[in-house]
Amino acid sequence: MSAVESQQRVLSGMRPTGKLHLGHYHGVLKNWVELQHDFECFFFVADLHALTTHYEDPYIIEQSVWDMVTDWLAAGINPGSATLFIQSKVPEHAELHLLLSMMTPLGWLERVPSYKDQQESLKEKDLATYGFLGYPLLQSADILIYQAGQVPVGADQIAHVEMTRDIARRFNHLYGKDMGYEEQAEAAIQKMGKKTAKVYRALRKRFLEQGDEAALETARSLVREQQNVTLGDRERLFGYIEGGGKVILPEPQPLLTPSAKMPGLDGNKMSKSYGNMIGLREEADTVVKKIRTMQTDPQRVRRTDPGDPDKCPVWQLHEVYSDTSVKTWVQEGCRSAGIGCIDCKKPIIDAVLEEQKPIHERAQHYEENPELVRSIIAEGVETARDTAKATLEEVKRAMGLSYR
Structure with missing residues (x-):
């Protein structure tokens, strides 16, 4: 694959955590929907990565996979425009991971910022495993097996793409110089x-x-x-x-996604672990109840008390969903006690329900036809494997593992 073609290919994945919430939609899925129109996109369920931290509780993974893929399709990911597949169904990921592990310095893995961060934040789990240490290399294999030139990431994940570039560069230096190069x-x-x-x-x-x-x-x-x-x-x-050899594994570039910190119902980042989320496909009645009962400015005890939107979690949702005129109405009305908290919440309720309407409509089609979801994944796996096999054959040939 040429370097030019590589730049038109995008690879991104997501761990199967079950049904998704609006934080996933604004942080990842909306971007995927846009990318699928401009690039050759491969989107995968990272079930092997899920085992790096949930190896003791694997039984939740399968249902989580199908729930998540249904959410992708409901959000507008089009299987006609993007290739959707499950990581473990493409064994070339694991084989390339093994081959790359032969030439990857141990220190590179130990220096990945998220390695120590996750060990700190997941102290209740025993993460002293080879799989957890090696998961950044598996991420690199995920990217390199498709020779993807663009990897959509947030600013906090750039280090992973940089390490992948280092691994590709090292591989090309070691194995790209054939005889008479x-x-x-x-x-x-x-x-x-x-x-x-x-x-x-x-x-x-x-x-x-x-x-x-x-x-x-x-x-x-x-x-x-x-x-x-x-x-x-x-x-x-x-x-x-660059003074190196033939480019066998093109170096990927980080494709920075617009920062989208989707606030939860309590003002913190929306997350399952915080219990402050609105599900992507949550029922309308539940959405209305959750927003209506959101905490507001704690200093605004009575309807006649003026408030401060900057201290209110509801205002953070206005920052995501409301236009300038509604934001001005909220700022002026809250600070003068001209509007009540229920009044302030109504535009948010309307905006969230409007956003979810087409998602519910698409989801219903797939919920009623679960075999369609499985057939989409099966077709995606076939496409992904064809691409991955071609890369792996070239890698094995370069490493002297192509026997005739």
Whole structure:
């Protein structure tokens, strides 16, 4: 797969935690819905990752998988536009993870920021396991097995993508130099023509001698524009710019998602563990009850007391759902006691129910046809495996594991 094609492929996954809530929708799913129209998208259920922290309680995983996939479809993920699959149904993930573990320095895994953070936050679990230590490498295998060039992540997850880039770079350095590599790369340079070859060499020299990142990007663009070199030569030229070998595993880029801290009913981030969530497919009556009984500004005891929206969890929901005119109405009405808390909550109730309406409609179709959900996943698994097998064959050939 060429580096250009790689940049058009997106890979993202989610642990199966059961039915999703509006925090998942605003934080991840809305972005997936947009991406599926512009990129070749692979979205997967990370059930192997679920076992890294829930290996003692695996029986909840299966139902959680189907509930979550139904939520994806209800949110607007289109199986005709994106490939949906379950991680463990594509064994190439695990095999690439094993092969990459042979060349990944132990210190890289121990330095991943979330490794110590999760050990601290999940003290009740025994996480002194190889699987937990190795889960960042499995994440890298998830990305690299599809040669995905773009990985949608929040700012706190960039370190995972950076480590994946390091692993791809190390792999290409170790295994990308087939016999006669430099001679082949030099021959490929000649095919670009005398003038272009001279520019390529100058850019390569600037990068290798001065670490000039701008020169590196310009050289890459130059290679992409070449029409008279083969795909194999193009990949050699990409690797040769950096003094490395042929690019077997393209380095992915983090695709920063818009920060969407969806507030829960208590003002904290919406989370199952906080018990402050509104389910993606929650019944309308329950949604109304939850919002109507939300805590408001604790200083506003009586209807006639002026309030401060900045101290009220309901205001945080207005920040997500309301336009400028409604926000102005809330700020002025609350501070002057011109509106009551129930008045303030009504636009939020209306907005959430309106948002959920098409989700409920799509979900009903899949709830009534559970076999359709399973067939979508089966088809996605087949597509994912075809792609993953091609990458794994190339990796094994580079590592000397392709026997004839």
